[in-house]
Amino acid sequence: MMHPSFDVLKAHAQGSIDPEVQLHINDCEICQTVVDGLKLAISEKRSDQTLDDFLKESRDRTQKKVEKSIAPRQKSGWLVSAAASVSIFIASWVLFFGKEDSVYVVDQENPYPSPPVVRSAERLSAWGKFVALYEDGKYDEGMKLLEQVPAMHRSSEMTFYLGLSAWYQTPPKLTESTQYFLDVLNSESRYKDRARWYLAKCYIELGEVEKAEILLKVSATDPGAFKSSEAALLLHSLSEKQDNKK
Numbered sequence: 001m002m003h004p005s006f007d008v009l010k011a012h013a014q015g016s017i018d019p020e021v022q023l024h025i026n027d028c029e030i031c032q033t034v035v036d037g038l039k040l041a042i043s044e045k046r047s048d049q050t051l052d053d054f055l056k057e058s059r060d061r062t063q064k065k066v067e068k069s070i071a072p073r074q075k076s077g078w079l080v081s082a083a084a085s086v087s088i089f090i091a092s093w094v095l096f097f098g099k100e101d102s103v104y105v106v107d108q109e110n111p112y113p114s115p116p117v118v119r120s121a122e123r124l125s126a127w128g129k130f131v132a133l134y135e136d137g138k139y140d141e142g143m144k145l146l147e148q149v150p151a152m153h154r155s156s157e158m159t160f161y162l163g164l165s166a167w168y169q170t171p172p173k174l175t176e177s178t179q180y181f182l183d184v185l186n187s188e189s190r191y192k193d194r195a196r197w198y199l200a201k202c203y204i205e206l207g208e209v210e211k212a213e214i215l216l217k218v219s220a221t222d223p224g225a226f227k228s229s230e231a232a233l234l235l236h237s238l239s240e241k242q243d244n245k246k
Helices: 006-013 019-027 029-043 048-067 081-098 121-135 139-146 156-167 174-185 192-206 209-220 228-245
Strands: none
Touching: 006 019, 006 029, 019 029, 029 228, 121 139, 121 156, 139 156, 156 174, 156 192, 174 192, 192 209, 192 228, 209 228
């Protein structure tokens, strides 16, 4: 059975139980995550009309930002985790099914927060200057500066932010960002699950969807992972798109 549509999943979350859909959800962690997010949004005492209004506003806002090539704002924390998840799902839905010529808008959030300014005396100059450039959105300058630090002396934190600096450029330097995120993912860094999320998005941009799906599945099935809910929703969108091509 193909993945149910978003409207079917929403109806299911609101209590309209279809046995066939229920069987699919029981076997599909992605759809289960979407339904759980919707149920949480509903449990926050949102009326059906309020939820519909929220969805419509999110869809309209996403479409306008896509047209203007402006990335949607980052949702802070779990704001209502469900609301954030639903909004991201709609963004993915519009981007995947509304704009066939664009696989995915490069970013769906504001730049990842800046790192601590200083870690050790020998890195004070390069690291401190890099953070200032990163905060100013001067990713290319910051990347060139940090690349001057020999690879053997770079921390995983530096490598992660080199990946982000390559990712946030216009157009993104996908080859460089992919390699930096891979390096972090293959380490025991505290940035490992963050690197997994961004690496998956790099693969999507490169058209390597199968690699992206493998990474997204890892994040989606780990509730404690960075962007776990968003990974599940993006994975669902990718699956829907593949189903529609069959």
